[in-house]
Amino acid sequence: MRSQRTPALVPSAMRIFDLSLGQMLWSRRSVFLGVLLGGPVLLALGLRVISALYLSGFRINGAMAGGATIFGMMIWLLYLRFIVPVLGVFYGTALIADEVEDKTITYLFTRPIPRRAVLVGKYFAYLVCTSLLILPSVVLVYFLIVPIGDGSIGAAFPSLVKDLGMLVVGLAAYGAVFALVGTRLKRPLVAGLVFAFGWEPGVMFFPGYLRRATVAYYLQALVTHEMPQDSAVSVLLQVFREVPDVLTSLASLGLITVAALWVAGRSVEQREYVLDQ
């Protein structure tokens, strides 16, 4: 007699990934994502047009700013501080919560696959979907902004590669953390927003060990650009800046990602989802 075996985690996760990628790309959430990522490209285009029309260049605090400096500021202010956490919150918390809300989680759980594979497959679909949208946007911004003020595409290229890698690592870490939030809490979006825009900036403001309980603390060590002094808070952050080395940061972010995904997977495996009728 042939025994009925549950398929392994990876092939099952791949099936869910294949199914979820298309759903994520063409969802209403992706329209919002498109607008979010179109903003920096339009801004870069505007800056480029202005620099082409008025060749006097751009000044920041009275000093002439090159294209690479402006690009670094955009990576800090737009992508790292805003877009990556926002995407993490909106997509990460929705991985399981959306299925619960739409009452379709039952259909997924009745499939002969491990429950954990649903989360893992959806998580990888999120990572690919957001990466495929963010990375080309960053590349476009790079080619529009860096040549401003005689910046060299070639000279700044290593920092672009590091930025792309850093953004993928950031998306992975935030996605995993918010996927965990989505599986454990009832109102994950609110909790995620509070974490990303309340807890993280707030804790970074204080000296001490508390900041190590954030993703941003490890992520900022991977940024090759100087932190922009765009506000009084930034100036204070520069004063209190205590950055771990790159290896520690990468190891910590890897640990956060794996641990958060594992705990989230366990939650999905063990939790009883009671759907409102």
Add this chain to the structure above:
Amino acid sequence: MTARTRYFVIVSLLVLGVGLGTGLVAYYIGFPAGAFTRTGGPEELQFIPRDATVVAYADVREVMASELRQKLQASVPVAPDGRREFEDKTGINIETDVDRVVACLNPSRHSTKPENAQGAGMVLARGRFNETKIEALMREHGAGVEDYRGKRLITGTMLADRNGDNIHAGQNHELAVVFLEPGLLAIGTPVLVRSAVDLHQAGDNPQAGLQSVASNDELMSLVRSLEAGNLWAVGRFDVLESQAHLPPEVTTRLPAITWFAVSGHVNGGLRGLIRAEARDEEAANNLRDVVRGFVALGKMQAGSRSDVQALMQSLELGGTGKTVALSFNVPAEIFEAVAAAAGSRAPRGEKKPEIR
């Protein structure tokens, strides 16, 4: 995966791949000058090595056609002998063939000792040149031709002590000429001319140690601020000062300036701006005080002449922080008066030169 999703993935990866590929090529090989952007200033700057101490520009066509030059030529006719001699030797008529020139002065690359550093120079002229005639004329004067990266590099030796106009006695100066592209001539020391060919062929390539002044942010920001003028020069004052081998009692009294920039617009008169970047704010304040003193003295000495008064009134001291700027406006009448005074000093009975 649906076809729509597949297309999206392909397009996204294509943008990413092309971007990264282009960046990689730019990183390892460099891009031809101006591949992505207009850097500001004349495009010939792309062919000048990054370590240039002084860069100067003249819109020859505009200056030659200016009202001021026409007036000066009418009031003080200049003998065309020198111009004609230059044309006979090189086949270039400065008045009609040259549109604009960009010149640079670089520290000597042969010598590591500062006392031997005499500097190297190059002029890039844009215009209409008869390449065959120029090469033939130079070969007649003993120049040789070699192939350098597919360009015909004409090299010759300039005897410094010829006709008694000895500058560096006993030294011969090598000179090279190359046509970087039709209508663009580079003439100067062979090292610089070869660098210009390298930059023209491959563009900026920081990994190979090949960069143009266009990648020098400090210099280019000054160049962009001077673009309104049809004549300008930008340079490192501190480097020039260190290469001039001035006595210590002179150098200690010179203002602590790092960069200088001079710009002029020639038309009915000469409108210009002299700008200096001091080492620090204190040095800038000191320099401002000195200039203010000279301006005040000049205004006091202006007398009753309305044109001189107008010139002195046009002097305007400005600049903030480390920058000191002095703008001026010299009316055509001043030039006419100076030219007339110079003309009246010429020996009587001299044959009046013909006006060309």
